[in-house]
Amino acid sequence: MSKLTLKQANTIIEKAFAKAAEMKVKPLGVVVIDDGGNVVSAQRQDGASMFRLDVARGKAWASVAMGASSRALFKRAKDNPNFFVTLAATAEGKFLPQTGAVLIKNAQGEILGAAGGSGGTGEEDEACCAYGIEQAGLKADVSA
Secondary structure (H helix, E strand, O other): OOOOOHHHHHHHHHHHHHHHHHHOOOOOEEEEEEOOOOEEEEEEOOOOOOOHHHHHHHHHHHHHHHOOOHHHHHHHHHHOHHHHHHHHHHOOOOOOOOOOEEEEEOOOOOEEEEEEEEOOOHHHHHHHHHHHHHHOOOEEEOOO
16 A cells, blocks of 8 residues: 655645635645544645644544545534534544545555645635645545
8 A cells, every 4th residue: 555755745735725826715724644644744824824734634634534525524424413523522622524625545546644724615625635636646535
């Protein structure tokens, strides 16, 4: 199984920021984590609030932990809120099932990690992360 590299993670963030500028999204924080929930790279644009990286990491962490895009988790959380509140508590606040994170997969469909964004709407964050992942030569899984 291949592993997510620092170069790939930094490319994801660089391209996500470029997409955010193109879309005129508010300043973003983007966090890329590996399949074990470890931060590979995290950056925030000038003007992004200090809380952006925490939110972005929570979105990405939840996606990897559950093996699903944050869009899918957000939909599941609406139908079963008590379970998802319990998951967040169990994960000591690292679990945030909010739209804005995208699973990173290799060509074989294996999960390498996730990229989470925070600063725009959930849909804008997701679009920027997905673009960055694709531009890094990886597969973005945003399925709901």
